[in-house]
Amino acid sequence: MMRFLPQSLFSRMVLILLGGLILVQSISVIFHLRERDRLLFRSNSMESAQRIADTIRLLNSLAPADRHRLATALNSPTLHISLGVSPSSAPHHNPDSANQEASFNRLLRDLLGEAPSIDATVSETRWPTQQLGGNAPRSAINIYPQQRTIFTVWTRLQDGATVSVDAVPSGGAFPTPPRLLFNLLILFAAVIFLSLLAVRLATRPLNTLASAAEKLGNNINSPPLAETGPTEVRRAAHAFNTMQSRLANYIQERTRILAAMSHDLKTPITRLRLRAELLEDDDLKTKFAKDLEEMESMVTTTLDFMRGVDNPEPVQPVDIMALLESLQADAAEIGQEVGLEGIAARPYPCKPAALKRCLGNLIDNAIKYGKSATVIVNDHDKQLQIHILDQGQGIPETELERVFEPFYRLESSRSRDTGGTGLGLGIARNIAQMHGGDLLLRNHPCGGLEAILTLPRRP
Structure with a gap:
């Protein structure tokens, strides 16, 4: 799992920050949409309950012969009246809408008083839209744009006649999808930009410290870090500068000691070389000179090795x-x-x-x-x-x-x-x-x- 993670600290922080923000934003959008759905249903149910109650009261006030003419006149894309519907044709209840149906029933009973019987359902389906006609309002997050919320009521009138009323709310839809998506994209782009900027500012001191550490390996006398920024950054820069100073002092002290030793060793080597020239045996003189050259070479190469990175030569x-x-x-x-x-x-x-x-x-x-x-x-x-x-x-x-x-x-x-x-x-x-x-x-x-x-x- 770890091998799929980005390697740099900047990328990991961006991934964690954006992942958290996207999760929080998604949860916020879900809660927002649920609250809007609740408020929208309340508004639509009050409107539909009032229309259905007014229709039933009007039908109760008319003679049976006039009710068909009234039903024909009132039928529209958002309201449909069916007279003489048998009890077996009463709407079937949807378990998923039980709470909504109970709330809608209470509204109707408050408006109609003691009706002989009221059976109300709330559903979302396609066929009522086609039956009632008209264009359904689109919802911003409804993946089925042609579905409508249908409030269906079956009841008996005062004279015992049966009637079924289908009502579709006239408004209260969400904003159009392009507008909502555009707003979300703008918000998300702003969050990404601010996140990248914040993470870049937070990781910049670490990048500076890493670069300084790399330079230190190549040049012990590289310029010290600037001790600026937040407290933690200043402390890290100060500790790094102190370490660099101590290392430089240690190397310089070691080089001075070795240089002194080299000087002290070269003096007797030089005296031995001069004394070797006084030897009469040429073979012995040659061997003596070779040993002295090896000694001098060892002193020089040892000094070069111990000097290490402390080389002031310009690039x-x-x-x-x-x-x-x-x-x-x-x-x-x-x-x-x-x-x-x-x-x-x-x-x-x-x-x-x-x-x-x-x-x-x-x-x-x-x-x-x-x-x-x-x-x-x-x-x-x-x-x-x-x-x-x-x-x-x-x-x-x-x-x-x-x-x-x-x-x-x-x-x-x-x-x-x-x-x-x-x-x-x-x-x-x-x-x-x-x-x-x-x-x-x-x-x-x-x-x-x-x-x-x-x-x-x-x-």
Whole structure:
């Protein structure tokens, strides 16, 4: 059931609000129409009872020979008099109209006094309309527009003669359907508009907060939220700004500590490098220098990884193909093979040095562990995808996510002569996420490991 509900809070609130309003409006219309029916029946029954009582009194005042002429003269589309009707032809009572018939009987007895006998029915049917003739007034919500309310009375006159009188009210119909429907549509449209406006105003602060949270993941130094609006919104904005400030201070403090450690470590490394130059054994000197380079590389990459999203580099549009071609040329200078396929149709707004570092790490990994790298660019309207494939053995499926962990190295399936700190993929993923994208690994069906860098294209 939940999967059929709208996903956004705005849509759900609109659905709940409109559903409740439609339900309440429908119930209100039903009660309104029932009250109108009751008032209309009361008016029509009083009118018909008066006409029938006047007719019976007039028939009582005439001789039997004159009654047929009077009946012929009074018969009309809304009144029909039948003389000499047998008791077996008296109208049949409708159980659904029992209350209405009882009310109509009381009205007649009040008007006629003690009549010999009165049998009255109230019905809605088609045949009396055709029999009586004329055009029936239409009801705004009557799905059978030709039906009429018929008040039928069978009674005995003072001399014992029988008479049946059918009366149809002359007026009191509901307004015409187009007018009522038009009014309801106008009312419903106004309710929808006001509901959408109210829900939009209520959910706007949440949208702002969600957008700020997304930006925070990409840029810890994004502008703080405006602490305005209702009390709850101001409290949420203040709490968010406080959290952002504490995170920024924490990252800055961590970066300062790491920078100091890096500086403190580079000083003895430099002294060791100078002392290594004094060694007379060239083989030992080379090994010493290699160890020092690895130490310095580890310090630098660790600092880059720990810096994470705290990158003050400005965003600017970059020609992705030119960036990849420069990395391809750098690899070719040292005899490494990098293939390039596809094309990026338009520049991509990014932090150039950071994205170059990300792509460089991925290409270096492909060359180190897979002998060569093939870069495939797929540019779409909503995202830019860059695939980096190697010709290596791949890695176990269970390790595809673990290799992003800091200092984790999968030597069981990689060359043990490549070295490295185990931070390259973690740094690459951090940079991808800093741009609102992501980095995934998979074993290619044709062999080798494939790194998929996905970057969103914003309108």
